[in-house]
Amino acid sequence: MAPFSETRPNPMIPVAGRYVIDHTLAMLKNAGVSHVYMVIGHNKEKIREHLTNNPPPGMSMNFVDQGKPNGIGGAILKAKDKFAPGDHFLLVYADTITTSNIFSVTNQTYGLHNEPTAAICLTKSSEKYGNVYLGPDAKITRIIEKPSIREGLANYVLAGVFVLPATFFDYLQAAKGDMETALKALIKKQSLRASIWEDDWLDMAYPWDALTANRAIMDTWKDARIHQSVALQGASLKGPVYVSEGVEIRPGAVLEGPAYIGPNCFIGHNALVRPYTCIGANSVIGHGTELKNCILFSGVKVGGLCFIGDSVIGENVDIGAGVMTINQRMETRDIRVKIGKAAISAGLEKLGAFVGDGAVIGASNTIASGVVVEAGKVINHNCSVK
Numbered sequence: 001m002a003p004f005s006e007t008r009p010n011p012m013i014p015v016a017g018r019y020v021i022d023h024t025l026a027m028l029k030n031a032g033v034s035h036v037y038m039v040i041g042h043n044k045e046k047i048r049e050h051l052t053n054n055p056p057p058g059m060s061m062n063f064v065d066q067g068k069p070n071g072i073g074g075a076i077l078k079a080k081d082k083f084a085p086g087d088h089f090l091l092v093y094a095d096t097i098t099t100s101n102i103f104s105v106t107n108q109t110y111g112l113h114n115e116p117t118a119a120i121c122l123t124k125s126s127e128k129y130g131n132v133y134l135g136p137d138a139k140i141t142r143i144i145e146k147p148s149i150r151e152g153l154a155n156y157v158l159a160g161v162f163v164l165p166a167t168f169f170d171y172l173q174a175a176k177g178d179m180e181t182a183l184k185a186l187i188k189k190q191s192l193r194a195s196i197w198e199d200d201w202l203d204m205a206y207p208w209d210a211l212t213a214n215r216a217i218m219d220t221w222k223d224a225r226i227h228q229s230v231a232l233q234g235a236s237l238k239g240p241v242y243v244s245e246g247v248e249i250r251p252g253a254v255l256e257g258p259a260y261i262g263p264n265c266f267i268g269h270n271a272l273v274r275p276y277t278c279i280g281a282n283s284v285i286g287h288g289t290e291l292k293n294c295i296l297f298s299g300v301k302v303g304g305l306c307f308i309g310d311s312v313i314g315e316n317v318d319i320g321a322g323v324m325t326i327n328q329r330m331e332t333r334d335i336r337v338k339i340g341k342a343a344i345s346a347g348l349e350k351l352g353a354f355v356g357d358g359a360v361i362g363a364s365n366t367i368a369s370g371v372v373v374e375a376g377k378v379i380n381h382n383c384s385v386k
Helices: 020-030 044-053 071-077 102-113 168-174 179-189 209-218
Strands: 035-040 060-065 088-092 117-122 130-134 140-145 156-165 193-197 236-238 241-243 254-256 259-261 277-279 290-292 307-309 336-339 342-345
Touching: 020 044, 020 088, 020 102, 035 044, 044 060, 071 168, 071 179, 088 102, 102 117, 102 156, 102 193, 140 179, 156 193, 168 179, 241 254, 254 259, 277 290
Parallel strands: 035 060, 117 193, 236 254, 241 259, 259 277, 290 307
Antiparallel strands: 088 156, 117 156, 130 140, 130 156, 336 342
């Protein structure tokens, strides 16, 4: 998720006006969960501060420090002493997104059969996940973590939601924290039933996945929601647009939904906010600027006469006037994004830029498709970024 994972844990990426973790906790609450232990590690203070200052209503939140990173299994083992023999617990990976409640469905499957349960789903990229093989009774018979093509790919993958017995900690400890080995031991010595999830499911693996998640959630919106403090004189609004409290919108601005504008934002004269745009709190959008299918974190400043399309812009980024993000290649080939030393194909026809927290982009810049700007980087005026 670079450049955003440099400064935050993945669940603290905003989509459709809320952080991923807030979407997850709201669904858990609706599924009847009232007590949560959250294992935190990378950039942990960011998520601890957010949830301490904005506790989910009706839920008891407890934080468990992961300490030195040791994989998913190592993180889970940190919570071993929180459960008594005979207990079952819901295990959730915090950086996956669904548009409806996968936790309720998984709990229902567990309730019907009273057996350890794993949510499974279909995905276009099964080679990236734990592949699941089923018996005729919908019990999982085999799991291969990220199989090679030579091993053969299954249709279903693990969706990151489980109901597990407290004895699973013993399997995990015996496996030295290896999740695949522990699950295989659970299958052999007890059982693991599949709860088949047929709705949208997304694992937040790459920065452009935030745009996919944002679009999926906004597609569920039906009506516009305008806070009573907002005046729309001289502005045009169409479709399901969410406008929060304290937003100032100047005459001539056009807002096309689905779109979200966070608290205390400023939208300048003749600005155009196109569908699937999410603008974080306390952001400023200059006159005549066009935003399209993009996510702006909080505190972003965009100067006048800019175009920001198919892009994700980090917290407190400052973008000068006349900046253009190019979101399409002239030649017909995949848009590739450099993540670390690897160039990853995004598989998208249009893709803009990914700008990390606190970056400053001077005026009159042109930013090529698929560019990643590191957190805190300063780009001089009038300097095209390839």
